[in-house]
Amino acid sequence: MPNFNDILILLPELYLVAAACLLLLLDAFMKAEQRPLLHWLSIAVLLVGIYLVVEGQPSQAVTAFNGMFVRDGVAEILKVFALLTTVLVFIYAKPYLMDRKLFVGEFYTLTIFAVIGIMLLVSAGNLIMVYLGLELLTLSSYALVALNRDSRLSSEAAIKYFVLGALASGMLLYGMSMVYGATGTLDLAHLHVAATQTSMPHLLVFGLIFMIVGIGFKLGAAPFHMWIPDVYQGSPTAVTIFIGSAPKLAAFGMAYRLLASGLGDLAYDWQLMLACLAVLSLAIGNIVAIVQSNLKRLLAYSTISHMGYLLLGLVNAGPEGYASALFYAISYALTGAAAFGLILALARAGFECEEIDDLKGLNQRSPWAAFLMMLVMFSLAGVPPLFGFFGKLMVFQAAIHAGFLWLAIVGAVFAIIGLYYYLRVVKVMYFDKPVEGTEIRLQGDVSVRVVLSLNVRALLVLGIGWGPLFSWCQRVFVG
């Protein structure tokens, strides 16, 4: 039976569930003009959540509810950054939502439910919990993508996301059932032991393949990336920013729990599979991004390539590799939030700022916005001394140390190819003539502009002073 201690371990999640339900009720009895209050309350709820995660963190890993829930350093760092990114999402999204009559309470509650899904997923100690956390996250995401019901593009994106997501869930479940059949356990800690003693190693590897398909889909790694461009482009930008940031941390957490905690001894089998996914993602992401004219689509393909880099870290299959992949996931989540945040801030009612051409001559009209966008693009491209550069450096290093020199070389080559399309955005902003009759500048209230500037500055600061964050990432995988 669960005791009080179990509940204490689960406190941040329980608190968020209660808070989300209260916000839902509050929204139902709230008048439309009081809704900004809900916005600030949601942000406060998430900030208190961060406090609870950090404050109640036990000194060593503990489990609750018969090993269903694991609270360790990996879960802590992922939860802190997932909550932090969601705070950014809420702040950036508000003006956009208000302009488009999408400012509804459900945006906040569904996003918080999705974050709860992320937190449960990264803390999962059991295959069932991995699946349920993932479902909670994706189900909320499907609804968020379809939030703008009157847009055909949104509905199409939501249907595609839903169908492909259901297929991926099915694959994952199929793989889990095979693994369960081979080992007779669902508990990841037991699985780690049972995987070495199974009498049916082929069945186990077979299950592993299907689980990797599920992970590949969640990460958006090629060849399971088909949903990403359409969903990024089709959903309201306020939702794209969420889907493009915090769930990447969840995907890393899921891959870590399933592959490292659960099937770590099968690393020899999954290393090469992940290497293939990485090469494909790097190739498809970087090459297809070159021909994109839509900024959101370009960032979608950029995500695919970034997931390739993240996989480079996972291929290492050791603490060094996991630490570098975690560092990469955090750097991508923060940079992605800033990139979409800028698009949100430049958009206004009736103008989406989706096309790269919309940014023409941005420097002459809003130098500060152009400068921020340039920093973000450089960080995504991996130009030193920005945050993205050190992320790439670490994953290359991890891949080389694991004996995958060729993989690191492929990664470096594609990083240079990728530089082209990021620089194209910068070129359009600084050297192209602005289109007559269009006005473009940072929208939104003071909070948006201040937080956006801080977010981009953090990319610079973390790029120069990356040491503490990276040693935190390393620390959680030791012992």
Added chain:
Amino acid sequence: MIDSSVFQLVCFYAFAAVTVVAALGVITLRNTVHAVLSLVLTFFSTACIWLLAEAEFLAIALVVVYVGAVMVLFLFVVMMLDIDREQVREGFIKYLPVGIIVALVMLGEMLALIGVRAMHEQVMGANPATVAGMSNTEWLGHALYTEFLLPFEIAALILTVGVVAAVVLTLRHRTGVRHQQASQQVRVDARDRVRVVKMAAVVPAAPQPAPGKETTP
């Protein structure tokens, strides 16, 4: 005399074959009503497989909930929709041969990889309910509320999100629509509904139209 484990194995393969064929029928049948009925058969034979595994409660729940309630609702919806069958199947026929070849190759690979023999090693594992000396339903209840309490609650949370999502995606506040206001209906008084008018019992013969109130033709 047939050995009971052999009989079990034969039953398993028979039910499994029916499930697969019925599932194929769901996506290939031309008539949507037939497809839904085929889905019912899929569920039913799955329930039979579960019965073989001594999971009685789940098997009955599948039949009662899915076959009994959900599928009837499905049938109802499908019968009401006017679906252009040819349009739905346009791309399907074209890709069907390729799909079948891929499926067969995958099946062959799977069997080669796992090995047919591995399946025969143990027909069914030991039933934990029998080990614990409980009925299947009782054991399921114990497992759900002790060992699997957290997943059980998370599943409830997922259902809540499903409800919220369904409401946010379908609820529309239209203006100019006359709603029933239950509170006003309850509060209504007899006087608001019926007006008792007193008038003479005998109508005066040939009433004269009041001057000045003549209606124009």
